[in-house]
Amino acid sequence: MLVPFVFIDKISKKFGNVYALKNISLSINCSEVIGICGENGAGKSTLVKLLTGLHQPDEGCIHFDNQIKSIKGPAEAQRLGIALVSQELSLAPDLSVLDNIWLGNQQIPFFHKKSKFLNKAIESLELLGLDASVINRPVGLLSLAEKQLVEIARNLCRDARLILMDEPTATLSDREIELLFKAIKRLKADGKSILYISHRITELFSICDRVSILRNGELIKNTNINEINKTSLIELMIGRELNEIYPLKTKCFGQELLKVNGLNLPGIVQDVNFSLKKGQIIGISGQIGSGASEVIRSLAGLNPLASGDIYIEGDLIKLSSRDKMLKKGISFISEDRAAEGIFLKKDIRENLVVSRFSEVMSFGLLNWVKLNIKAKIFAISVGLDHTRLKDEAQNLSGGNQQKIAFGRNIDSLNIKLLIMNEPTRGVDIGARAEIYLILRQFCEKGFGILFHSTDLEEITGLSDQVITMYRGEIKNFYDQNEINFHDILKDITNVLPDAM
Ligand SMILES: Nc1ncnc2c1ncn2[C@@H]1O[C@H](COP(=O)(O)OP(=O)(O)OP(=O)(O)O)[C@@H](O)[C@H]1O
Ligand SMILES: [Mg+2]
Secondary structure, eight states: OOOEEEEEEEEEEEETTEEEEEEEEEEEETTEEEEEEESTTSSHHHHHHHHTTSSOOSEEEEEETTEEEOOOSHHHHHHTTEEEEOSSOOOOTTSBHHHHHHTTOTTOSSOTTSHHHHHHHHHHHHHTTOOGGGGGSBGGGSOHHHHHHHHHHHHHTTTOOEEEEESTTTTOOHHHHHHHHHHHHHHHHTTOEEEEEOSOHHHHHHHOSEEEEEETTEEEEEEEGGGOOHHHHHHHHHTSOOOOSSOOOOOOOOSEEEEEEEEEETTTEEEEEEEEETTOEEEEEOOTTSSHHHHHHHHTTOOTTOEEEEEETTEEEOOOOHHHHHHTTEEEEOSOIIIIIOOTTSBHHHHHHGGGGGGGEETTEEOHHHHHHHHHHHHHHTTOOGGGTTSBGGGSOHHHHHHHHHHHHHTOTTOOEEEEESTTTTOOHHHHHHHHHHHHHHHHTTOEEEEEOSOHHHHHHHOSEEEEEETTEEEEEEEGGGOOHHHHHHHHHTOOGGGO
């Protein structure tokens, strides 16, 4: 039987004139996994921030066990049994798993090695499917998924009952996602509730009992997962029909644009060779540690230790800094928005035209009229709200920040080759479809695209050719008609056919 635990009662939250959430009501039962989905900026993370006490609602209230509670801050949220597992994990890498689990827990600062606390830590780890033997290992040596599980274990030891996960799988490989999903199932069986946010629709169907669909801050629908299909879920999310997510592939390629001969990165990538034709999209698939993202970063000029012969339109070029690669017509869109992507304190307009200020200057001065027009064109082309161009980038939702990175790279003046790492991480499905179309049109002009993604649907859907990598080496090449999920997964996880 479902036991109501939390009841969110008609809450609203406004930022300036924008409603991030509007009159939302939602009940959360024990032993339930609830998916929260919606476009970028729909209000998902704001909901999480209200539950963790980072924001206060403007209207409405939240009930816990039938009592109204105001969550004034993260400490209060913790007392109520609410825990957030985010991508930016808060673990200390040099400390052991055990120390991390009890770190900062005010009840028992120094005596955590006592058997009672050791046992409780082991119990939590085992509940999540982690082996107790990791208990003394420094957290820095664990995989990303294991670190996430340690963070959950830490919250379980603080008696968490509601676990919030905001895009937890965005940085995980497929094997790690499996580990996380097993842990979620165990948590559920143990009576915990999970609020699960993801842009990967397939994931919602495999892990959630229920989904709540948000659009522009409003709750559009709340339904059992087995009473809705993928198509209607997407339609409700984006408010329109979406026939095809991926554009049609083409077989018309031009001459060789990029040739990579003997690319090496000591200890990480060995002897990588391939070539990319004009008009072609090549996807490199590989898990963390496979070298796939390092190949991408090396070709973008970001790995000083990389070596090899790289030709652009037959001209041998030196692998050098990102600026120099840009001059050769190679542009790079990074997965790390905060570090390499956008200027958070600048507004959307300035971020969008940053790489082409010369075109919006008149007589040596910035011409704001030109800048506004140009920025509006870019914004529309990547599905950004062009009425909010003066907002600072830092106030945008994660996915909308990624769209800025696209907007300003896709139409740069002399770009021949676009290199991308995790191009649509955190981007909603409607905007993805728009971006994929823009990428295909970019290639139709005779340019080329090389990208890496851990999202296998994106790899198979977008690429004209897929290159699989495992432990620093290329395993296989798949041309359009050979591309299939099963073989690619087999290559990148190095599993024998019979075992799958
Ligand atoms: N601190 C803030 N100041 C101003 N506006 C904000 C702030 N935080 C969020 N917003 C706005 O509130 C709305 C909801 O943002 P939120 O981050 O909740 O979206 P989201 O559904 O998590 O999107 P994404 O899928 O991109 O992560 C957006 O319009 C966003 O720009
Ligand atoms: Mg968000």
